[in-house]
Amino acid sequence: xxxxxxxxxxxxxxxxxxxxxxxxxxxxxxxxxxxxxxxxxxxxxxxxxxxxxxxxxxxxxxxxxxxxxxxxxxxxxxxxxxxxxxxxxxxxxxxxxxxxxxxxxxxxxxxxxxxxxxxxxxxxxxxxxxxxxxxxxxxxxxxxxxxxxxxxxxxxxxxxxxxxxxxxxxxxxxxxxxxxxxxxxxxxxxxxxxxxxxxxxxxxxxxxxxxxxxxxxxxxxxxxxxxxxxxxxxxxxxxxxxxxxxxxxxxxxxxxxxxxx
Numbered sequence: 199x200x201x202x203x204x205x206x207x208x209x210x211x212x213x214x215x216x217x218x219x220x221x222x223x224x225x226x227x228x229x230x231x232x233x234x235x236x237x238x239x240x241x242x243x244x245x246x247x248x249x250x251x252x253x254x255x256x257x258x259x260x261x262x263x264x265x266x267x268x269x270x271x272x273x274x275x276x277x278x279x280x281x282x283x284x285x286x287x288x289x290x291x292x293x294x295x296x297x298x299x300x301x302x303x304x305x306x307x308x309x310x311x312x313x314x315x316x317x318x319x320x321x322x323x324x325x326x327x328x329x330x331x332x333x334x335x336x337x338x339x340x341x342x343x344x345x346x347x348x349x350x351x352x353x354x355x356x357x358x359x360x361x362x363x364x365x366x367x368x369x370x371x372x373x374x375x376x377x378x379x380x381x382x383x384x385x386x387x388x389x390x391x392x393x394x395x396x397x398x399x400x401x402x403x404x405x406x407x408x409x410x411x412x413x414x415x416x417x418x419x420x421x422x423x424x425x426x427x428x429x430x431x432x433x434x435x436x437x438x439x440x441x442x443x444x445x446x447x448x449x450x451x452x453x454x455x456x457x458x459x
Contacts, residue, residue, distance in 0.1 A: 206325050206402070209252045209309035210299055211243055212292055214260035214285045217314075219446050228262040230313045231269055232445065234454045239313050239445060240266065242458065244276045250321045252309060256302045258283040258295045293417040297408065304405045310419075312399035312444075316458050319400070319440040328402040333431040334410075335423060336402040339395035340438040347394035348434065356432040357392055359424055370427035395434055398442055 217229030230240040237245075244255060255278050259266045263286045270280050283299040290298055296310060307328065309321070319338060328336040337356065339348060349358035349369070358369035401419075410426055423432050443454050 205329055206250075206252060206307055206309060208254045208256070208303060208306070209247050209311065210256040210258070210283075210296065210303060211240065211247075211311055211313050212258060212295060213240060213266060213313040214258040214263075214289050214295055215313075216261050216289065220314075220448060220451075223448065224261065226262075228259075228266050229445075230257075230266055231262075232451060234316065234445065234451060235459055238269065239316070240269070241273070241276050242316060243311060243313060244278050246317075246321070247309065247311075248276075248278060250325070253278045254281070254302075255279070256281045256283055256299045258285050258290075258299060260285040260289040288416065291416050292419040293411070293413065293422045294415055296403075296419060297411050297414070300408045303403075304408050307402060307404050310401050310403055314445045315399040315442070316445060316454055317398065317400070317437075317440055317442040318458075319398070319437040319442065321400070324400075324435050324437070325402055327435050328433075331431075331433055332404075333433040334404050334407055334426065335430075335432045336435050337423075337432065338398035338400040339434045339436055340398060340440070340442060341436070342396045342438070342442070344396040346396075348397050349392035349394055350434045351392060354434045354436075356423060356427040356434065358427075359420060360394055362394075368424055370424050395436065398437070399444065 213230040217224035220229045223232055231238045234242060247255060257280055259282060267282055281302050285295060324336060324338060345361060345363045347360050348356055349360055351357050360367045426432060441457055443450060443457055445451050445454050
């Protein structure tokens with residue numbers, strides 16, 4: 199039995215995506231309601247958050263938004279208090295969606311997670327790690343193989359991003375320090391010295407991030423984090439011993455049914 203975390207009471211589930219890789223289901227439904235052994239991805243992640251005492255949840259909606267809001271209404275939030283962040287006018291991606299939901303999340307640290315991630319990671323342990331180290335953001339990561347990686351230094355601080363299929367790479371560079379401000383820690387200069395980890399789509403975030411967001415409208419949290427990592431601590435939390443699946447395609451939903459009963 200997992201011990202509920204008393205430190206965090208709110209989370210946001212990102213459920214506004216178009217789910218283009220999950221066709222034909224997403225031609226008529228939102229991916230958030232795709233079933234895995236009789237429970238939707240959305241319900242499974244609401245249940246997951248409840249295991250750790252998190253029962254106040256923001257859900258952003260865009261694609262077939264009415265189906266998500268109706269499912270939440272009919273199920274009475276599966277026992278959680280739900281706040282709907284409406285993006286029906288325009289999908290804002292992960293960063294823009296987070297910024298739009300600020301009014302529900304700017305009082306205390308919170309969890310942000312993708313609706314299509316299923317895991318048995320001990321979220322309570324991740325939250326405790328966040329409060330021990332106090333970074334701006336803690337990113338759940340693993341050693342699994344993928345095409346895109348976050349890059350970390352020996353202190354588990356975010357320093358860049360890499361796409362191993364295309365060779366594209368971006369390193370965070372510190373801004374020039376003013377005479378009154380101490381220079382931030384320098385990132386590793388050679389990308390080969392950095393450690394690549396696969397992002398799990400789950401993060402613990404300090405609300406101070408909202409005052410650091412310079413972009414408006416549609417933008418990604420990946421771009422946001424790479425910009426902020428030059429001056430802020432964004433830390434990786436490795437949970438490679440956990441079950442995890444990104445339910446991005448119909449075939450992965452079949453695999454999810456074998457992993458999550």
